[in-house]
Amino acid sequence: MCQAREEYGGCEGPCGAPRVSCAQKCMKCKEASPVLVIRVGDAFCKACFKEYFVHKFRAMLGKNRAIYPGEKVLLALSGGPASSSMLQQVQEGLSRETAKKLRFIPGIIYVDEGAVCGQSLAEREETRRQMETILQASGFPYHVACLEEVFDLPSSILHCIPPDPAGPRSSYKEAVEGFIRQQREEETGGASVPEREVQEKLAGLCTRDMPGAEGLAASGARPLATARTDEMIRLFESVKTLTAKEELLQTLRIHLVLHTARVQGYSKVMMGDSCTRLAVKLLTNLSLGRGASLAMDTGFADDRHGNVVVVRPMREHSAKEIAFYNRLFEIPTVFTPALDTKAREKASIHRLIERFLCGLQAEFPSTVSTVYRTSEKLSATPGGAGPVPERCVLCLCALDTNVEEGSALQAILVSEQLSQKRLPAASPTGRGCCLGTEDQRGCCRNATAPGADARADLLPLLCYGCRLTVKDMTSLENLPPYVHSELERRKCRAAMKLEIQEFLLEDEAGNPGDS
Amino acid sequence: MAAPVSLLVEFGGGAELLFDGIKKHQVTLPCQPEPWDIRSLLKWIKQNLLKERPELFIQGDTVRPGILVLINDADWELMGELDYKLQDKDNIIFISTLHGG
Numbered sequence: 142m143c144q145a146r147e148e149y150g151g152c153e154g155p156c157g158a159p160r161v162s163c164a165q166k167c168m169k170c171k172e173a174s175p176v177l178v179i180r181v182g183d184a185f186c187k188a189c190f191k192e193y194f195v196h197k198f199r200a201m202l203g204k205n206r207a208i209y210p211g212e213k214v215l216l217a218l219s220g221g222p223a224s225s226s227m228l229q230q231v232q233e234g235l236s237r238e239t240a241k242k243l244r245f246i247p248g249i250i251y252v253d254e255g256a257v258c259g260q261s262l263a264e265r266e267e268t269r270r271q272m273e274t275i276l277q278a279s280g281f282p283y284h285v286a287c288l289e290e291v292f293d294l295p296s297s298i299l300h301c302i303p304p305d306p307a308g309p310r311s312s313y314k315e316a317v318e319g320f321i322r323q324q325r326e327e328e329t330g331g332a333s334v335p336e337r338e339v340q341e342k343l344a345g346l347c348t349r350d351m352p353g354a355e356g357l358a359a360s361g362a363r364p365l366a367t368a369r370t371d372e373m374i375r376l377f378e379s380v381k382t383l384t385a386k387e388e389l390l391q392t393l394r395i396h397l398v399l400h401t402a403r404v405q406g407y408s409k410v411m412m413g414d415s416c417t418r419l420a421v422k423l424l425t426n427l428s429l430g431r432g433a434s435l436a437m438d439t440g441f442a443d444d445r446h447g448n449v450v451v452v453r454p455m456r457e458h459s460a461k462e463i464a465f466y467n468r469l470f471e472i473p474t475v476f477t478p479a480l481d482t483k484a485r486e487k488a489s490i491h492r493l494i495e496r497f498l499c500g501l502q503a504e505f506p507s508t509v510s511t512v513y514r515t516s517e518k519l520s521a522t523p524g525g526a527g528p529v530p531e532r533c534v535l536c537l538c539a540l541d542t543n544v545e546e547g548s549a550l551q552a553i554l555v556s557e558q559l560s561q562k563r564l565p566a567a568s569p570t571g572r573g574c575c576l577g578t579e580d581q582r583g584c585c586r587n588a589t590a591p592g593a594d595a596r597a598d599l600l601p602l603l604c605y606g607c608r609l610t611v612k613d614m615t616s617l618e619n620l621p622p623y624v625h626s627e628l629e630r631r632k633c634r635a636a637m638k639l640e641i642q643e644f645l646l647e648d649e650a651g652n653p654g655d656s
Numbered sequence: 657m658a659a660p661v662s663l664l665v666e667f668g669g670g671a672e673l674l675f676d677g678i679k680k681h682q683v684t685l686p687c688q689p690e691p692w693d694i695r696s697l698l699k700w701i702k703q704n705l706l707k708e709r710p711e712l713f714i715q716g717d718t719v720r721p722g723i724l725v726l727i728n729d730a731d732w733e734l735m736g737e738l739d740y741k742l743q744d745k746d747n748i749i750f751i752s753t754l755h756g757g
């Protein structure tokens with residue numbers, strides 16, 4: 142089988158791709174025939190592969206000790222391969238015998254993004270029907286949300302809410318012991334476990350806390366709000382590039398998931414990002430100027446939202462391992478088109494980076510794991526004891542734009558100003574801005590909704606990465622109301638601070654910049 | 657002269673979108689002087705099954721990076737990749753691991 146690469150014949154290991162073949166035995170049990178090659182030259186049989194896959198998932202959770210026993214954990218399920226196998230891993234872990242059982246309380250959220258991914262209403266219904274089958278079969282409480290629901294989110298979604306101090310945050314060990322004690326009591330005490338399950342189920346029936354929102358009584362019973370759908374489509378049409386659309390979708394999606402988690406009392410959200418996906422994300426985010434929040438964006442845990450922490454337990458599983466696992470063990474998945482389905486290879490930065498990495502990976506099989514290992518070495522911004530940094534309104538990362546003189550960002554801003562020298566720096570009052578000859582930015586097109594004003598207000602409150610996204614939008618009017626109301630709130634606060642500034646005693650040793 | 661070969665060819669992970677959304681294809685490869693291998697199967701797929709955007713499936717004489725190939729539920733890397741000689745009743749699966757298929 143190896144004739145094609147004769148030149149590598151006698152040379153194992155580092156020099157070139159060593160060939161493995163079916164004639165060889167599984168590297169673990171040394172008995173069965175292998176079914177796939179995992180790392181360079183490592184071939185596993187089906188049984189050993191399963192063990193390896195499951196072990197890796199549990200080790201990731203165990204190593205990080207992030208999830209407390211009895212904690213409510215929301216699994217973000219897209220129907221795609223990675224999140225579907227994540228769901229299966231959780232099911233597997235919960236069905237184990239007591240000693241090895243996972244001890245958290247899972248729920249699932251599925252977000253229907255059909256509106257922006259080009260699905261017709263009928264296609265969305267069909268996708269939703271398929272998802273409901275999987276959701277119901279899981280036996281876990283679940284929540285189905287439409288991306289359109291972001292228009293109803295409260296502006297508190299843009300706040301970092303500190304975790305409840307009364308919560309089980311003491312120590313992992315105490316939490317485990319407490320949980321075991323409690324379980325023993327429940328076992329002797331009788332009906333409390335099923336009762337809790339019933340409550341979970343009931344909680345699962347209501348997806349939103351909005352008054353008048355209808356629950357998820359029957360499959361497909363909730364009509365898709367077409368007005369909202371049009372609004373959503375308009376929002377995405379106002380975004381000029383696929384790169385920015387992709388970023389906006391990610392932001393809105395996480396807000397919606399976060400909201401559901403808060404309303405339903407989940408303190409963790411599990412995302413199914415594979416190591417392949419994270420490697421792509423790492424390089425993409427670097428290219429998008431999101432270097433400052435790289436550790437949070439690609440690490441195991443992301444606690445920027447405070448009381449709900451996002452974790453990524455699939456981060457050591459490659460896309461290949463996941464695809465094989467799903468195929469060999471018949472894990473159901475639902476394919477839904479994404480924003481970039483059938484797009485050209487250079488249509489967005491995300492797409493371009495993915496192609497670049499996959500291309501390299503084909504030649505050098507440790508490419509993805511090398512990039513991924515880099516992300517492990519990153520650590521979140523050294524916040525330390527200093528003042529709480531101002532956060533980006535949209536993505537809640539620490540603002541990376543208050544930088545000192547001579548930084549790369551400053552250089553960019555200066556050259557940007559120079560290249561647009563016709564435009565005076567947007568005046569805070571704004572109204573007089575089209576006295577000049579050109580009004581190409583359309584600031585006076587609509588006197589009641591001054592788009593340029595909103596933009597000038599919003600940009601300083603954004604991290605560099607989110608600024609790029611917003612700059613690719615032709616209009617901010619279509620952004621969901623919670624963004625606008627949070628913007629107003631921040632503006633008022635800043636204005637108020639300015640007003641009382643002169644009455645404040647300058648606190649020399651204190652925390653400057655804290656409000 | 658190689659006898660005709662019957663195969664079950666499957667597409668998944670979104671790759672099926674390039675094949676009219678059809679995941680399973682029962683195909684019979686005609687007689688040809690050379691024995692059929694994956695390399696010649698890819699050419700045949702390009703000419704006979706692929707409905708659009710061939711560059712999203714095939715690059716050069718192989719599959720686009722990011723698309724996995726399974727031969728009878730085993731990794732094609734174990735089977736000689738492009739040089740694997742197709743047998744009657746083989747099951748060949750192409751799974752896209754790329755975002756959006």
Ligand SMILES: [Zn+2]
Nearest residue numbers: 167170186189
């Ligand atoms: Zn084995």
Ligand SMILES: [Zn+2]
Nearest residue numbers: 533536604607
């Ligand atoms: Zn941001």
